[in-house]
Amino acid sequence: MASLHTTTTASFPSIQTPRSLLTHPKPILNxxxxxxxxxxxxxxxxxxxxxxxxxxxxxxxxxxxxxxxxxxxxxxxxxxxxxxxxxxxxxxxxxxxxxxxxxxxxxxxxxxxxxxxxxxxxxxxxxxxxxxxxxxxxxxxxxxxxxxxxxxxxxxxxxxLTDTEMAVVSSVVKLESQHLAQIAKQVQKLTGAKNVRIKTVIDPSLVAGFTVRYGNSGSKLIDMSVKKQLEEIAAQLDLGDIKLNE
Structure with a gap:
């Protein structure tokens, strides 16, 4: 059975601007x-x-x-x-x-x-x-x-090289690891990839839910966001564009 690897890679909150940009440089290192x-x-x-x-x-x-x-x-x-x-x-x-x-x-x-x-x-x-x-x-x-x-x-x-499918998961809040694993498993089924790696992005404009982009340059989209549902309702009621608070 194909192995599945889920990795959250988009967030590096501890990275700060290096001190060398703010202070005089150290002595030259060889x-x-x-x-x-x-x-x-x-x-x-x-x-x-x-x-x-x-x-x-x-x-x-x-x-x-x-x-x-x-x-x-x-x-x-x-x-x-x-x-x-x-x-x-x-x-x-x-x-x-x-x-x-x-x-x-x-x-x-x-x-x-x-x-x-x-x-x-x-x-x-x-x-x-x-x-x-x-x-x-x-x-x-x-x-x-x-x-x-x-x-x-x-x-x-x-x-x-590793037969890996990259998927970008956008959500309003950070998703639990088990939810990301379920998303990765679904992407694996859709693509047939041996491995799936997940990048997470926080996007408040989605209101709730999440989206998943995968494929070449993110060409494929799974949209499970409330924003999409509201837009679909607006289209059905012929209300024009709903401006959501972002």
Whole structure:
């Protein structure tokens, strides 16, 4: 029987803007990149549920896709795909902070200051060593501005390698783990995926209930929200758009 994994990944409430953006930087650290190399982009995907053609169409010749493949190659060889995915999710959340992203994208900030901040982030977030080194490689290559795009591409590679369906569950309040497990099981039935991973999002506009997005770029939707029911009632009564308090 296919295994099922439910993981809530969207919330990182403890992450705060690193102190290095608010104070004078620490003395320069000598960060060695020799422990991890990214020698090739020839990652072989074995028996993916999605066709190789679909992967090829997605993985066009972009820098973000190439870096994502290289990182997945290292993670796969180290048997740390899951742990690296957790790192990437945290990185995506951290770089969603405009202050953090602006700092790293600023070409006038020297590389050593950026590496100091990488070290602080990696230490506080308990990153894998190759994840820390990967961020430093992006700094040296002046590609750190692509980090959020790389995170999206890495997620696609991970899902393909592990036959995983990603589902985004939006609700007004945090759902209990058993409810998320039931949702994941239903998504598994609909998609035939070996694994299902859940990301949770809080959306007060739904009033009550929840929605589930899955499939390529969230193209499929299960809408169990009160907002939808109210809109359907309004349409049936020809009341026009109901403006809900958000």
């Amino acid at each position: 960060l060695s990149l020799s422990t991890t190399t990214f020698p090739s982009l020839s990652l072989k995907l074995t028996r993916p549920r999605r066709s190789a053609g679909a992967l090829g169409a997605r993985m066009v010749s972009t820098a973000a896709a190439s870096y994502a493949l290289a990182l997945a190659d290292v993670a796969k060889s180290n048997n740390t795909l899951d742990a690296t995915t957790t790192d990437i999710e945290k990185i995506d959340e951290i770089f969603s902070d405009p202050q953090v992203f602006k700092f790293f994208a600023n070409p006038t900030v020297d590389a050593e200051r950026k590496k100091n901040l990488v070290d602080e982030i990696a230490t506080s977030s308990s990153f894998q060593s190759h994840t820390r080194n990967f961020l430093n490689i992006l700094v040296d290559a002046k590609r750190i501005g692509l980090v959020k795009e790389i995170a999206k591409e890495y997620e696609f590679v991970y899902n393909t």
